[in-house]
Amino acid sequence: MINDYSLAGRIARITGLGLCLVFTLFPLYWILVTSFKDPGTIFAYPLRYWPTQFSLANYQGLFEQSNFAIYLGNSLIVSTVAAALATVVSLLAAYVLARFEFVSKGAVMGAFLVTQMIPGFIALGSLYILMTRMYLVDSRWGLVLVYVAVSIPLCTVMLRGFFENVPASLEEAAMVDGCSRLSALFRVLVPVMTPGIAASYIFNFVNCWNELFLSVTLLNSDSNKTVPAALNGFISSFNIDWGSMSAAAVLSIVPTMILFAFASRYIVQGLTAGAVKE
Amino acid sequence: MSVTDTDRPTATGGRSTPNPRPRPVGGRRPFTGRTALVLLAFMLPAIVFVGLFTYYPLLSGIQMAFRNYNLNDLSDTSWVGLQNFRTLLDDEMFRGTVRNSVVWVVGSLVPQFLIGFTMALWLRRRFRFRGAYQALVFFPWAVSGFLIGILFRWMFNGEFGVVNDLLMKANLIDTPVPWLADAKYAMFAVIVANVWYGVTFFAIMILAALQSVPHELYEASAIDGAGKVRTLFSITIPSIRTTLALTVLLRVIWIFNSPELIFGMTGGGPANETHIVTSYMIQVTQEGDYGRASAMGVMVVFVLLLFAIFYLLAVRPKKAMR
Amino acid sequence: MRHRQMLAPIAAVLAAATLVVTACGPGPAEKADGEVRLQMVESLTNPTRTTLLKKLIADFEAKNSGIKVQLISPPTNQADQKIQQMLQSGQGVDVLEVRDTTVGPFSTNKWIYDMAPDLKGWDGLEALTPNALKVTQQGGKSYMVPYGFYGLSLFYRKDLVQQAGYSGPPKSWAEMVEQATKINDPSKNRYGYSFRGGLGAGGNAVAIISGYVIDEINRDNAFKLTSGKTIFSSPKAVDALNLYLDLFKNASPKSSVSWGYPEMVQGFTSGTTGFLLQDPEVIATVRESKTIKEDQWDTAPLPVGPTGKAAQPLANAGWGVAEGSKNKEAAVKLVKFLTSGDAAMTFSKENSLVPILKSAADDPFFKDGPWASYVAMNSSPDTYIVVTQPRGVAWSTEWGNKSDADVQKLITGKAQPAEILKSWDEYWTKKWAGN
CATH class of the missing domain: 1.20.5 (Single alpha-helices involved in coiled-coils or other helix-helix interfaces)
Structure with a gap:
C-alpha cells in the first residue's frame, strides 16, 4: 500500500x-x-x-510536611464518584441523541458544544455564590456535582458515537420481548458497549483528577483539598520545593497513566467516533 | 465532536476497513407521546446538571460584562453598556495578549499538526509493538495542563534546568539560556511544552482516519504509477479531509482556552510576554475586576464561535466526503 | 414488571439532581450543643507560619472552651481573591487576615466589621505601639488590629562582602551596585543581588525611587511629593531607576526577571546571591538554610539614597472580623487574643515581624543579631523615614500587576526608565483625579 x-x-x-x-x-x-x-x-x-x-526522601518529606495522603484520597473519591455519575447521566442523554430525531436536538447539541468554547473563569465568581447558597462550598460533594456538569457534554458526545456503532435492532428485539426502553438500554446495549463506556468513564475520571481552578475555588479547608490544588499550593507558598514537588507530580501522574495505558485505544475510538467518517 | 455529520457509523480501531459498515443501524424513528416522556426523562438529568452548574453561572457571569462590577468597590455596580469592552480595546496590554494568543495558537498548532501527521503516516503500517507504542505516546494526554507547565518549568529552569544542560553538552550554547526569564525565548518555551502535549492527539486522530481509507484507492493509485508524494496529496489527504478539518478546529478551541499550562509555567511573564487572553483573564479576575474579565470571556466565546462558523463554511468538511 | 425495577437508577440520578436544586439544609456553622465554630482565613500563608498559627489557636481553644476554630490556609497568591469571594458570599468566614492593601476595598464593600465598640476599654489597646494604635484606629474605625509590621532591610553575606574587599555592607544604593557587581561571578553560579523581577517587582522599584526623592516626599501619601505631583514625575526618579537597572544588568542573575518572593529568598538561602532586600519575616527562613551558616550572613539597614536618607514604607497586616459572621463576639475574642500578650509576642518573634507591642522594646530578642539593624533603623527616624504608601486603594492589585510588568519591561530592555516613569506618573495622576 x-x-x-x-x-x-x-x-x-x-x-x-x-x-x-x-x-x-x-x-x-x-x-x-x-x-x-x-x-x-x-x-x-x-x-x-x-x-x-x-x-525516597522526597516522598517521605511530602507525606510528613503535608497531608498528601488526604489529598490523594480526596481526589480519588471526587473523581471516582463524579466520573461514574457523569457517565450514567451522559449515557442516557447520548442514547436519546443517537437514536432519535427531534426538533430541539440541534439546540441541545449546540449548547453542549458551546461549553467547550467558554473560558471557565467567566463563571467562577457566580458559581461560587450559587454554591454558597446551596451550602455546597468547601464540600467534596459539591465539587462532585460541578464536575459531573462539566464532564457531561464531551462524555455525551463520546458515548453517542459508541451508540451509533450498535445496531438499533438489538434493543428493538429486546423491547419486542417485553423489556422497557430503560431495561433494554441497560441489559442489552450497555453490555455490548462496555469498552466504550469504560473509556468514557476513564476519560471523565482523568479530567476530574486533573482539574485545578474549580477545585481551588470551591474548596477551602486543607482536609478537602484535591491533588492539583495541593500542587498549586506548593508553588505559590514560601519556596518552590522541587523535591517535594517532583514527588507529588509523580504520584499524581501515575494513576492516570496506568488507566490511560489500558484504555487509550477505546478513548481514541470514543474521540474519533463522531468525527472520523471517511 | 462531530459538529456536522451524525448519521454514519465509524470505522475505527486497529484495522483498515475497506468498506464502512452498512448504513445504520439505529435509524431515526418517529415516536409518540409516551416514548417522548421517557426520552425527556432520559435527557433531563444531563440538561439539569449542565443548565444549573454551567449555564446559570455563565449567564450570570456574562451580565457582569456590561456592568461596573469590581470586587474592590461594589458600592456602584450599575450598567455601563459596552464600557468594559471599550476599556479593553484601548488597553495596550490586552491587545498584547491578543497578539500573543495568535502566536500561541498558530505556533502550537502547526508543529502539532505536522509532527502528528507524520507520526500517523509512520504508524499506519503495522509493526510488532505498535499497540504498546501508541499507549506510550498517549501518556501526555493523561497529564494536566497545569502539571505540564510545572514539568517544563523545571526542565527550562535557567540555573538547574536539564534543557540548558543538554544544549551545553551538545555544544549548541555556551552559557545557560534564561528560557523563562527572557522575553525572546519564553513564548518559545511554553509553545514547546504545548506541542509536547498536543502532538499525540493529532497523531492518533489522524491515524484513526487513515485506517479507514479504503485500500483499493491506494492500489488504484499504485497502478496509475503515482509516486509517494502524489499519492499523499491526491489520495490520502483528500480522503481524510473531514478529520483533519475537525481536529484542527477542536484543537484551536482547546489551545485558545487552556491557560493552565501558561499559568503553571510562567504565570504570563516575563513582562506579560506569555500572557494569552485567557490567562490574562485569570489575572484580571484575581485583581477583582469581574466586569472586565467577563467582557474578555464574552469576546473569547464570540470570536471562537465566529471562527468555528467561518472555518466550517470554508472547509466544508461534509462535502469533502461525498 | 421489571419496568419498575429498572426505573431505580434513573430515579437515583434525578433524585441527586433535584437534591441539588432544593438543598437548603442548615448551615454548617451552628452546632446543636452550643459550641461556637469559627472559620478563620489567613492570607500571607507559609507553612511555618501556619504551624505557628495553629499552635496559638490551640492555646486560644484551651482557654475558651466552647469555641472551636478552623483555620483555612489558601495559597498566598490566591488567598485574597478567595477571601473576597468568601466575604462576598457572606458565609464561611468569621475571622480573617486583613492587609493594608485589602482593608480599603473590604470596608468599602461593608464586608468587614467595625470592632471599635468592642475594643473600647480593652487593655490591649494601651499595650500597642503608637504605630500599631494608629493602624487600629484608622479614621475612627477599627476594621483590623495589626499583628505586626513588615519593613525592608538588607540581608547580606558577610563572607562574600569581605572577600570582595569591603569592610562592611553597603550603606547607600550606589555602594550597593558597586559591591554587588564585584561579588557577581556567573561562572561560579554566584550573583550579587537577589533581584525581584517577578511578583512584587514594582514594590522594590518604588522603594528605591522613594529613597531618591525622600526630601520632597509626602510622608502620609508616599506616592506624592509635597508639591502634590507624583514621586514618579521627579527627575531623581529617573536616576533611581537607572541605577536599579545597573544593579540588574551588572549584578543579578538573568533569570531573576521572573523572581518573586520565593525565588529571591531561595537565591539567598541557596548561597547563590550576596544581597537580598526583604522583610524581617525572612530571618526565620534564612536561619533554616542548610547551605549558608549563621556566621556567614547578617542584616543591615536599608540602603539610603543620594541625600543619605531612606524611606521605610512600613506595610502592615492584621486580623479582622467578617460582617457576615454570626459569631462576632467569639470572633472579636480571638482577634484580641492574637494581638495581645504572649500570643502577639510569640507571633512577631517566630514569624520575625516588627512587633506591635511596646513591651518588645525591652525584649532582648529584638536587639540581637539580625534584629539589630531594625533597632538601628528605629533609633534614627530622621535617616530611615517611615512613610505611608497608598496601599489601600481600590486599584492596588491592578497597580501591583502593572508595575511588576513594567519593571520586567525595563530590565528586559523593552522600555526606558523615563517611559516607565511617565506611564506611572500618568496612571496615578489619573487615578487620583477620579478615573
Whole structure:
C-alpha cells in the first residue's frame, strides 16, 4: 500500500518514531528521576541523568510536611464518584441523541458544544455564590456535582458515537420481548458497549483528577483539598520545593497513566467516533 | 465532536476497513407521546446538571460584562453598556495578549499538526509493538495542563534546568539560556511544552482516519504509477479531509482556552510576554475586576464561535466526503 | 414488571439532581450543643507560619472552651481573591487576615466589621505601639488590629562582602551596585543581588525611587511629593531607576526577571546571591538554610539614597472580623487574643515581624543579631523615614500587576526608565483625579 519498503525509508521511519518516543517520554522520565534524587543533590552540578542512589526522601518529606495522603484520597473519591455519575447521566442523554430525531436536538447539541468554547473563569465568581447558597462550598460533594456538569457534554458526545456503532435492532428485539426502553438500554446495549463506556468513564475520571481552578475555588479547608490544588499550593507558598514537588507530580501522574495505558485505544475510538467518517 | 455529520457509523480501531459498515443501524424513528416522556426523562438529568452548574453561572457571569462590577468597590455596580469592552480595546496590554494568543495558537498548532501527521503516516503500517507504542505516546494526554507547565518549568529552569544542560553538552550554547526569564525565548518555551502535549492527539486522530481509507484507492493509485508524494496529496489527504478539518478546529478551541499550562509555567511573564487572553483573564479576575474579565470571556466565546462558523463554511468538511 | 425495577437508577440520578436544586439544609456553622465554630482565613500563608498559627489557636481553644476554630490556609497568591469571594458570599468566614492593601476595598464593600465598640476599654489597646494604635484606629474605625509590621532591610553575606574587599555592607544604593557587581561571578553560579523581577517587582522599584526623592516626599501619601505631583514625575526618579537597572544588568542573575518572593529568598538561602532586600519575616527562613551558616550572613539597614536618607514604607497586616459572621463576639475574642500578650509576642518573634507591642522594646530578642539593624533603623527616624504608601486603594492589585510588568519591561530592555516613569506618573495622576 505504501511504497516505503526501501531501506532508507524504513530507517527514517524507525528513527522518527524513536525520536518522537524520546521526546514524549523524556519530561516524564525527568520528573521521575528528580523525585528519586536526594533532596541535597537536586541542585547539584553537573546534573545527573539517573539517580546514583535511589532516595525516597522526597516522598517521605511530602507525606510528613503535608497531608498528601488526604489529598490523594480526596481526589480519588471526587473523581471516582463524579466520573461514574457523569457517565450514567451522559449515557442516557447520548442514547436519546443517537437514536432519535427531534426538533430541539440541534439546540441541545449546540449548547453542549458551546461549553467547550467558554473560558471557565467567566463563571467562577457566580458559581461560587450559587454554591454558597446551596451550602455546597468547601464540600467534596459539591465539587462532585460541578464536575459531573462539566464532564457531561464531551462524555455525551463520546458515548453517542459508541451508540451509533450498535445496531438499533438489538434493543428493538429486546423491547419486542417485553423489556422497557430503560431495561433494554441497560441489559442489552450497555453490555455490548462496555469498552466504550469504560473509556468514557476513564476519560471523565482523568479530567476530574486533573482539574485545578474549580477545585481551588470551591474548596477551602486543607482536609478537602484535591491533588492539583495541593500542587498549586506548593508553588505559590514560601519556596518552590522541587523535591517535594517532583514527588507529588509523580504520584499524581501515575494513576492516570496506568488507566490511560489500558484504555487509550477505546478513548481514541470514543474521540474519533463522531468525527472520523471517511 | 462531530459538529456536522451524525448519521454514519465509524470505522475505527486497529484495522483498515475497506468498506464502512452498512448504513445504520439505529435509524431515526418517529415516536409518540409516551416514548417522548421517557426520552425527556432520559435527557433531563444531563440538561439539569449542565443548565444549573454551567449555564446559570455563565449567564450570570456574562451580565457582569456590561456592568461596573469590581470586587474592590461594589458600592456602584450599575450598567455601563459596552464600557468594559471599550476599556479593553484601548488597553495596550490586552491587545498584547491578543497578539500573543495568535502566536500561541498558530505556533502550537502547526508543529502539532505536522509532527502528528507524520507520526500517523509512520504508524499506519503495522509493526510488532505498535499497540504498546501508541499507549506510550498517549501518556501526555493523561497529564494536566497545569502539571505540564510545572514539568517544563523545571526542565527550562535557567540555573538547574536539564534543557540548558543538554544544549551545553551538545555544544549548541555556551552559557545557560534564561528560557523563562527572557522575553525572546519564553513564548518559545511554553509553545514547546504545548506541542509536547498536543502532538499525540493529532497523531492518533489522524491515524484513526487513515485506517479507514479504503485500500483499493491506494492500489488504484499504485497502478496509475503515482509516486509517494502524489499519492499523499491526491489520495490520502483528500480522503481524510473531514478529520483533519475537525481536529484542527477542536484543537484551536482547546489551545485558545487552556491557560493552565501558561499559568503553571510562567504565570504570563516575563513582562506579560506569555500572557494569552485567557490567562490574562485569570489575572484580571484575581485583581477583582469581574466586569472586565467577563467582557474578555464574552469576546473569547464570540470570536471562537465566529471562527468555528467561518472555518466550517470554508472547509466544508461534509462535502469533502461525498 | 421489571419496568419498575429498572426505573431505580434513573430515579437515583434525578433524585441527586433535584437534591441539588432544593438543598437548603442548615448551615454548617451552628452546632446543636452550643459550641461556637469559627472559620478563620489567613492570607500571607507559609507553612511555618501556619504551624505557628495553629499552635496559638490551640492555646486560644484551651482557654475558651466552647469555641472551636478552623483555620483555612489558601495559597498566598490566591488567598485574597478567595477571601473576597468568601466575604462576598457572606458565609464561611468569621475571622480573617486583613492587609493594608485589602482593608480599603473590604470596608468599602461593608464586608468587614467595625470592632471599635468592642475594643473600647480593652487593655490591649494601651499595650500597642503608637504605630500599631494608629493602624487600629484608622479614621475612627477599627476594621483590623495589626499583628505586626513588615519593613525592608538588607540581608547580606558577610563572607562574600569581605572577600570582595569591603569592610562592611553597603550603606547607600550606589555602594550597593558597586559591591554587588564585584561579588557577581556567573561562572561560579554566584550573583550579587537577589533581584525581584517577578511578583512584587514594582514594590522594590518604588522603594528605591522613594529613597531618591525622600526630601520632597509626602510622608502620609508616599506616592506624592509635597508639591502634590507624583514621586514618579521627579527627575531623581529617573536616576533611581537607572541605577536599579545597573544593579540588574551588572549584578543579578538573568533569570531573576521572573523572581518573586520565593525565588529571591531561595537565591539567598541557596548561597547563590550576596544581597537580598526583604522583610524581617525572612530571618526565620534564612536561619533554616542548610547551605549558608549563621556566621556567614547578617542584616543591615536599608540602603539610603543620594541625600543619605531612606524611606521605610512600613506595610502592615492584621486580623479582622467578617460582617457576615454570626459569631462576632467569639470572633472579636480571638482577634484580641492574637494581638495581645504572649500570643502577639510569640507571633512577631517566630514569624520575625516588627512587633506591635511596646513591651518588645525591652525584649532582648529584638536587639540581637539580625534584629539589630531594625533597632538601628528605629533609633534614627530622621535617616530611615517611615512613610505611608497608598496601599489601600481600590486599584492596588491592578497597580501591583502593572508595575511588576513594567519593571520586567525595563530590565528586559523593552522600555526606558523615563517611559516607565511617565506611564506611572500618568496612571496615578489619573487615578487620583477620579478615573
